Amino acid sequence: MTRSWSNWAGTARCSPQTYAIARSEADVATLVRAARERGVPVRAVGAGHSFAPLACTPGMLVDVRRLRGVLAIGRADAATGAVTVTVGAGTSLGELAAALHLRGLTVHGLPTTTAPTLAGAVATGTHGGGRHASLSAQVVGFRVVTGTGDMRDVDLESDLLPAFRVSLGALGVVTRLVLRCVPGQLLERREADGALGGLLADPVRWAASAEHVSAFWFPWQDRVRHHTLQPASDARPSAAVSPVVTIRDDLLRGWALRAAVARSPLPRAAAQRLAELCRPAPAPPHRGPAHTCCVFPQRLRFAALEYGIPLERLPEAVERLRVALRRTGFTSVLPLEIRPGPAETAWLSPAQGRATAWINLAAPRTPGRDRWLRTAEEILVEAGGRPHWAKRHSLDASVLHDRYRHWHDFRAARDAFDPDRVFRSPYLDRLLGS
Numbered sequence: 001m002t003r004s005w006s007n008w009a010g011t012a013r014c015s016p017q018t019y020a021i022a023r024s025e026a027d028v029a030t031l032v033r034a035a036r037e038r039g040v041p042v043r044a045v046g047a048g049h050s051f052a053p054l055a056c057t058p059g060m061l062v063d064v065r066r067l068r069g070v071l072a073i074g075r076a077d078a079a080t081g082a083v084t085v086t087v088g089a090g091t092s093l094g095e096l097a098a099a100l101h102l103r104g105l106t107v108h109g110l111p112t113t114t115a116p117t118l119a120g121a122v123a124t125g126t127h128g129g130g131r132h133a134s135l136s137a138q139v140v141g142f143r144v145v146t147g148t149g150d151m152r153d154v155d156l157e158s159d160l161l162p163a164f165r166v167s168l169g170a171l172g173v174v175t176r177l178v179l180r181c182v183p184g185q186l187l188e189r190r191e192a193d194g195a196l197g198g199l200l201a202d203p204v205r206w207a208a209s210a211e212h213v214s215a216f217w218f219p220w221q222d223r224v225r226h227h228t229l230q231p232a233s234d235a236r237p238s239a240a241v242s243p244v245v246t247i248r249d250d251l252l253r254g255w256a257l258r259a260a261v262a263r264s265p266l267p268r269a270a271a272q273r274l275a276e277l278c279r280p281a282p283a284p285p286h287r288g289p290a291h292t293c294c295v296f297p298q299r300l301r302f303a304a305l306e307y308g309i310p311l312e313r314l315p316e317a318v319e320r321l322r323v324a325l326r327r328t329g330f331t332s333v334l335p336l337e338i339r340p341g342p343a344e345t346a347w348l349s350p351a352q353g354r355a356t357a358w359i360n361l362a363a364p365r366t367p368g369r370d371r372w373l374r375t376a377e378e379i380l381v382e383a384g385g386r387p388h389w390a391k392r393h394s395l396d397a398s399v400l401h402d403r404y405r406h407w408h409d410f411r412a413a414r415d416a417f418d419p420d421r422v423f424r425s426p427y428l429d430r431l432l433g434s
Contacts, residue, residue, distance in 0.1 A: 007050060007053070009303055010365075014053070014061075016058065029149050032145050033148075043057040046090055047065070047116050049117075050120065051391050054427060064174075068088040069095075082180055084178050084180060085107075086177070087118055089177060094114025106185070109138050116390075130229070131342065134341065139165055139179055140179070140180050141156070144173065152172075162406070165344075165345075165346035173423075187287070188233075188285055189229050189293050192226050218336070305387075306360040306387070308385060308387075310357070317357075320383075324379060328368065332364075341358060342355055347409055348406075350387065
């Protein structure tokens, strides 16, 4: 069938010639072969939670959200308790986290949002923050429909596994993934305000301060809100959060959003005050399983830009952002988020080969936003940044290829799995070259 398509944030739209819902892996193979015979390009889509137009195509859009659920569970490793779990590509991260919890398991590297599909999150290198590498790094096997419509498995025995761990959908339509999972545990979540200077003085120490760590910062402030998650020493979960508190915070954030999207921008002082009101005091410590502490729904729609820079360059970048973002005169009611992450091996991971500081900027649609994001991007690019593939950015292949040591290795993998470029699109041509 044919229909228009747009992503979750409303930042990408297309009108594909064909919108197809795949109900099985065989469906995917049939659709790809048919499109190839007709000379029609193909892109796979899940929840559309990327801010970038990665799924957009004038050809065939294949929806894989029916390929979902836990499909198989391997044997537990006697020493570590680790288990391999096979999961359908269209499974949402929220469904994945809950399904693993029911089986006494979890997976490292979970991002914070429930909506994206597993295949989409992995293909774009979507990540958490702290000592563990991204969700992509936990994948030990893929089943993929290639550009010729053939079904192939890629696992730890394959030299091309690092290509598939962050593939942008350029190597084929992934139908299932095999994850390395670990025994579930209770985590204790803590929030505290601290001086910005403390974070910048020793970013390596900050990155290692907890199993999961992140910091939230408004550029006009000299303090940050630290969030940490550590294995809990107390085996009892905390009581559920009061519904009154949840309703209050949701109403407050809704009010902030309505004010932010008004046609006329707020005066800077008023916008900053609004942002302060939108941010409640640090929550008391809370204990819960990983799937409730790490993953939660996003109620606000916004646009986001995120770059991974070398961890050691975080102080320099933050100091420059502090000055430059103030000069724009724009204030977002959403703070910048800073997260650390270890070096990764996936060829197109923004964290490939280096410990990374992720800097994320988000803002609702309001006048001045684009200039604010452009200003930040210039600084992050100069700091050696690589863009998060699912977020907004302006870089193309002429810049990107020099930032990835395995760029040409990835192109060779693309030649092997999609020699006729069935999975190309105008946006992918911009990123990878035509």
